[in-house]
Amino acid sequence: MGEFLEFDNVSRHYGDIRAVDGVSLAVRKGEFFSLLGPSGCGKTTLLRMLAGFETPDAGRVFLDGKDITAQPANERKVNTIFQSYALFPHLSVWDNIAFGPRIAKRPRKEIAEDVEKMLKLIQLSDQAWKKPDQLSGGQKQRVAIARALINKPQVLLLDEPLAALDLKLRQRMLIELDLIHDQVGITFLYVTHDQGEAMSLSDRIAVMDHGKIEQIGTPAEIYEAPRSSFVAAFIGDTNFFEGEVDEIIEGEYSRLEIEGFPPVVCFNDKQLVDGVPVFISIRPEKFRIWREKPDLDWKHTVVKGTVEDVIYLGHSTKYWVRVQDYRIAVHRQHHRFLLDEKPIRWHDDVWLSWHADDGFMLERYREADEQLMETPPEKVGEAQGRT
Amino acid sequence: MSGRPRAPSGTEAAPPAGRVEWMVSLPSLVWLTVLFVVPTLIVFAIAFKPVSSYGGIGAGWTLETMRSLANPNYPAIIWRTLWLSAVTMALCIVLAVPAGYCIARAAPRWRRLLLLLVIVPFWTSFLIRIFAWKVLLHPEGPLKRVLVALHLVDPATTLLYNAGSVLLVMVYTFLPFAILPIYAAAEKFDFRLVEAARDLGASSLRAFWSVFLPGIRRGVMTAILVVFIPALGSYVIPDVVGGPNAEMIGNKIAQRTFVDRNLPHASALSTFLTLAVLAPMIAALGLQGRKGRQPIIEEAG
Numbered sequence: 001m002g003e004f005l006e007f008d009n010v011s012r013h014y015g016d017i018r019a020v021d022g023v024s025l026a027v028r029k030g031e032f033f034s035l036l037g038p039s040g041c042g043k044t045t046l047l048r049m050l051a052g053f054e055t056p057d058a059g060r061v062f063l064d065g066k067d068i069t070a071q072p073a074n075e076r077k078v079n080t081i082f083q084s085y086a087l088f089p090h091l092s093v094w095d096n097i098a099f100g101p102r103i104a105k106r107p108r109k110e111i112a113e114d115v116e117k118m119l120k121l122i123q124l125s126d127q128a129w130k131k132p133d134q135l136s137g138g139q140k141q142r143v144a145i146a147r148a149l150i151n152k153p154q155v156l157l158l159d160e161p162l163a164a165l166d167l168k169l170r171q172r173m174l175i176e177l178d179l180i181h182d183q184v185g186i187t188f189l190y191v192t193h194d195q196g197e198a199m200s201l202s203d204r205i206a207v208m209d210h211g212k213i214e215q216i217g218t219p220a221e222i223y224e225a226p227r228s229s230f231v232a233a234f235i236g237d238t239n240f241f242e243g244e245v246d247e248i249i250e251g252e253y254s255r256l257e258i259e260g261f262p263p264v265v266c267f268n269d270k271q272l273v274d275g276v277p278v279f280i281s282i283r284p285e286k287f288r289i290w291r292e293k294p295d296l297d298w299k300h301t302v303v304k305g306t307v308e309d310v311i312y313l314g315h316s317t318k319y320w321v322r323v324q325d326y327r328i329a330v331h332r333q334h335h336r337f338l339l340d341e342k343p344i345r346w347h348d349d350v351w352l353s354w355h356a357d358d359g360f361m362l363e364r365y366r367e368a369d370e371q372l373m374e375t376p377p378e379k380v381g382e383a384q385g386r387t
Numbered sequence: 388m389s390g391r392p393r394a395p396s397g398t399e400a401a402p403p404a405g406r407v408e409w410m411v412s413l414p415s416l417v418w419l420t421v422l423f424v425v426p427t428l429i430v431f432a433i434a435f436k437p438v439s440s441y442g443g444i445g446a447g448w449t450l451e452t453m454r455s456l457a458n459p460n461y462p463a464i465i466w467r468t469l470w471l472s473a474v475t476m477a478l479c480i481v482l483a484v485p486a487g488y489c490i491a492r493a494a495p496r497w498r499r500l501l502l503l504l505v506i507v508p509f510w511t512s513f514l515i516r517i518f519a520w521k522v523l524l525h526p527e528g529p530l531k532r533v534l535v536a537l538h539l540v541d542p543a544t545t546l547l548y549n550a551g552s553v554l555l556v557m558v559y560t561f562l563p564f565a566i567l568p569i570y571a572a573a574e575k576f577d578f579r580l581v582e583a584a585r586d587l588g589a590s591s592l593r594a595f596w597s598v599f600l601p602g603i604r605r606g607v608m609t610a611i612l613v614v615f616i617p618a619l620g621s622y623v624i625p626d627v628v629g630g631p632n633a634e635m636i637g638n639k640i641a642q643r644t645f646v647d648r649n650l651p652h653a654s655a656l657s658t659f660l661t662l663a664v665l666a667p668m669i670a671a672l673g674l675q676g677r678k679g680r681q682p683i684i685e686e687a688g
Contacts (some may be wrong), residue, residue, distance in 0.1 A: 053582055073585040086583035090601040100587040151587065 004029035004187060005155055010059030012045050019045040021211035027189065032181050034190040034198040037208035043191045047157050050189065051080050064154055079148035080157040083164060085140045087132040093143050094128040100151040118146040138169045145180065155187045162197060174200060195235050207231050229362050232281040239284065239328050245276045253356055260324030264301045265356040279362045284331040286358035289319060289344065290351040299356040307348045321352060328352065427661065433654035442648030452651045456659060468635040471550060472618035475557040479565035479614045480607060487569035505563050517627045520556045521547065524628065548630030556624050565610040572606025616664055636660055
């Protein structure tokens, strides 16, 4: 207790489907907190339970120390920005924004002042008398933000607010959302399936899957120290290797056996021993790629492979390198790049190395998670047979 | 919606945009002119003809018939026609809006069943349904006996042959015509807007009133028109379940035509009724046109 917003062991089932399954979560005041996961993972249901559109089958929801589990939606001090914006089509921009304060029966003059202030914040003062269908997608989005913020909610809920916008607009709105959060200083609860949005905006992220929370942490924690193969695969690209713990060496390091590899040294914060099957996840940018076998200390692992594909991306080059049964994705930044340097091409033999601290040991592993890496984020739900 | 081809894009000489539209709408235009506009004008014309002694239409023109509409009997009947139609319309809307809302929100399986139930009465002849009401409301009928047995009604009261029975049967008859357009509008309504209103602090009632109702206003306007206008011209219902004290203009027109064989008088009454319906509609359309909005019945366009 004592947290600003708290879900305490909350569940919501639809028939056999456990949309939200025993979720506990605490959000601090003023925080930009994201719920991230593939579609169907329960993030929107969780948001709707906070908004009051769904009632949990079990568990409690607390806001600012009060139990709001049974409170109807219109009495909660939270406001939502809907994915579809849900602007009232029969009302002008001005009247849309004034909707909440009018229902709260605030004095006319005060409403007028606040609406003007909001219009200025979203830079739509000159469009105040337009109807929603005369606005562009980005403008509608901003009106939806103003309509919610004018009520001074304790928490602002954002349900995939940028999903309907095109890429350029999305990037602009990302910056605007960040600015607005800094200006108004209220708690934001942001639901998205887009890891890029979540990473760039959030103070902390909760990664969800199958109605459960997989991991909560800052963007860096989640990226650099994923707790499960799902998180590792869902946030950015990664390579998985299957092996067994051989022995613990010196402090927190272990030696692993991976079939076809020389002994692999890996950071082992979990202190796993004695032939426990594990999976290690190594991000593509953690590898170094060499033409000659490098001579490195014992904390590095060096393997030999063959280049199968080269994709030049401008800021980096992506290589697919075959090592035994594994097809490893490697990102290489172009440090001190020389055009006349002999480039690495298809079918070249290369050496890959990585540091023991760059691999992450995971106990849990699901086949489906590996497929995630090959699937664009918006298709993740379909790939796993969910809607 | 407008199928106007863009002007300079065609490589060959496409027919001018106007001609295609004319050709498409010509059949319905001819139909309407021959079978609706011309007969209406003929009725208007007959109103200014004298009666021949054999019950036909005499030669020459006269204003006599129009003047006779000032007959002191008429204001009462006109007033009754207006208030019965207005109350019928109001009751139909009040009943149809929640009905349309519920059908639109029902699960698809239930929705089909509920819609079917709305339409089922149409499978029985209109006349048979009206006579069924006569049986139900009859002094010896089942409804009366049940109400008397429950001490809800004095044995002396009559359920039939008064304005109340006409109103009841009119609401019964016109309700489906009100439910269907309102349901059609509610079905297209984005119910996330109601959620948005709730989110912004509106009670369920307030959300219904300030978001749902404006959202289906076109359906409501259509329902008002398709109930009010036919109700004004009701003839069979007041004839069967109403008595001499529940007559409407329709009954008078029929009486003048079939009993008195006075076609000019019947025409004068019809002319009055038609103009009484048209005038407010034209005024409403004009008013909307000035505001630059679309006409009331968008779908009918």
